[in-house]
Amino acid sequence: MSAEIINGKNLSLALKEEMKKEVDALKIDGIHPQLTVILVGDHPASRSYVNGKEKACGETGIGSHIIELPKTVSESDLLKEIHRLNDDANVHGILVQLPLPFHINEQKVIETISPEKDVDGFHPINIGRMMTGMDTYLSCTPYGIITMLRSKNISIAGKHAVVIGRSNIVGKPVAQLLINENATVTTCHSKTENLKQFTRIADILVVAVGKANIIDASYVKEGATVIDVGMNRLENGKLTGDVDFDSVQEKASFITPVPRGVGPMTITMLLKNTIKAARRLENREG
Numbered sequence: 001m002s003a004e005i006i007n008g009k010n011l012s013l014a015l016k017e018e019m020k021k022e023v024d025a026l027k028i029d030g031i032h033p034q035l036t037v038i039l040v041g042d043h044p045a046s047r048s049y050v051n052g053k054e055k056a057c058g059e060t061g062i063g064s065h066i067i068e069l070p071k072t073v074s075e076s077d078l079l080k081e082i083h084r085l086n087d088d089a090n091v092h093g094i095l096v097q098l099p100l101p102f103h104i105n106e107q108k109v110i111e112t113i114s115p116e117k118d119v120d121g122f123h124p125i126n127i128g129r130m131m132t133g134m135d136t137y138l139s140c141t142p143y144g145i146i147t148m149l150r151s152k153n154i155s156i157a158g159k160h161a162v163v164i165g166r167s168n169i170v171g172k173p174v175a176q177l178l179i180n181e182n183a184t185v186t187t188c189h190s191k192t193e194n195l196k197q198f199t200r201i202a203d204i205l206v207v208a209v210g211k212a213n214i215i216d217a218s219y220v221k222e223g224a225t226v227i228d229v230g231m232n233r234l235e236n237g238k239l240t241g242d243v244d245f246d247s248v249q250e251k252a253s254f255i256t257p258v259p260r261g262v263g264p265m266t267i268t269m270l271l272k273n274t275i276k277a278a279r280r281l282e283n284r285e286g
């Protein structure tokens with residue numbers, strides 16, 4: 001067997017075309033979706049992700065603005081900036097690029113963003129809404145994963161999904177979204193004993209560990225769907241996932257690559273959330 005590749009880059013292109021039409025229609029109604037991104041410091045990867053967000057906004061007609069703050073900015077100045085954006089009626093979506101410097105409390109920052117403008121879906125109110133199955137902004141990476149599964153009509157209901165990783169940004173919300181889709185979900189993590197006993201019975205395996213090529217074919221059930229959220233930069237500069245792609249591709253039914261898998265979908269779902277925010281804040285059903 002050789003698994004079908006779920007190409008997040010191509011899916012993103014198709015979704016962005018649809019969103020461009022949606023944004024054009026909104027503009028005719030006088031609504032101009034607007035995203036503001038705050039970038040603290042000059043971490044090259046963060047800068048590149050923020051540039052990617054700006055480019056994707058441009059491609060779909062969404063207005064974007066980047067606020068750059070020095071890495072020495074105080075927590076209170078950052079919070080002030082967020083309050084100002086919360087009060088700015090022209091701004092529909094606010095995002096603070098993570099990670100932040102150590103002297104800034106990330107959770108405090110997330111909780112300061114108005115839940116109605118929290119297009120990252122990180123605010124505890126939006127997490128709570130997601131957990132109770134309410135309509136809300138879904139965290140972009142988990143939302144992208146569910147969208148990738150749906151794009152290939154992969155059955156989720158009744159299937160056993162195993163998530164490796166329990167971060168607030170990926171592991172926990174993706175597990176919850178899979179439960180919302182009626183999967184039976186097992187969450188594994190660094191303290192899980194005998195990881196293979198779980199992964200080998202997974203119909204859907206989501207890997208968000210952060211260790212290059214740690215999951216090889218021996219962890220995977222024949223015919224499984226394998227979603228690789230890992231993004232590991234090797235010494236030679238090459239980007240690789242948590243999944244040993246070549247061996248797992250021989251055993252799985254579907255697999256996401258790195259790069260051009262989940263990563264591009266993270267940005268694309270941010271655009272979806274920004275359009276939703278614009279509709280909601282302008283009272284047009286989002």
Ligand SMILES: Nc1nc2c(c(=O)[nH]1)N[C@@H](CN(C=O)c1ccc(C(=O)N[C@@H](CCC(=O)O)C(=O)O)cc1)CN2
Pocket residue numbers: 048049052095096097098099120140141231239258259260261262263264265266267
């Ligand atoms: N406020 C947020 N911060 C961070 C998030 C987030 O969703 N919100 N997620 C990550 C970074 N991230 C977006 O911000 C992100 C990561 C990766 C990609 C991507 O497209 N990756 C490419 C490869 C890019 C490369 O070569 O380096 C791919 O996988 O094909 C997009 C967005 C942490 N911070």
